[in-house]
Amino acid sequence: EAGVAQSPRYKIIEKRQSVAFWCNPISGHATLYWYQQILGQGPKLLIQFQNNGVVDDSQLPKDRFSAERLKGVDSTLKIQPAKLEDSAVYLCASSIYLAVYQETQYFGPGTRLLVL
């Protein structure tokens, strides 16, 4: 079974530029998550999709971050314009429903973003 795919793996941009990340979840997984992981910290949820609807985007900085999941499969996360503090690893995860508290997430390799 193929895992969660993400691209690019690395990205270096200057502040105020735009950047986009792509995620392809495990086939059949209805739920997709984007996390931001700053160096030395645990992942922080940015947005959660159920199929192509947003379930939770309460921690997404909506003035600069946007995300979409067309057709309930692939997803893109965009930052426009980027700030220095956006330097982090952006992790995509997907899950299949087992039980409400037992929704194990499977993560992709992440995109390491450096904003200069």
Next chain:
Amino acid sequence: AQKITQTQPGMFVQEKEAVTLDCTYDTSDPSYGLFWYKQPSSGEMIFLIYQGSYDQQNATEGRYSLNFQKARKSANLVISASQLGDSAMYFCAMREGHGGFKTIFGAGTRLFVKA
């Protein structure tokens, strides 16, 4: 307030010995799930083990076991017979209903396995 607390920023263990990574959590929800993930230097988060709040027995998965003490709100990960490949960051996480079934991660513990 911290929902998930991992008090050990770094731990050392000798190869083939057992090690316990601490995790305490805070929730008022009687129903919740607890997870442990491993993150090697490659960056990918790997699911290790799950414990439900109503599970009577401690979860085990191969060399991993979860020491669940509900009254103390602790969910420590025990790795038996450590291997060099166990060197990684380990994250404890909790999924609860309060706030909409989010999964919240701790800050992690870096484990170093010595040969």
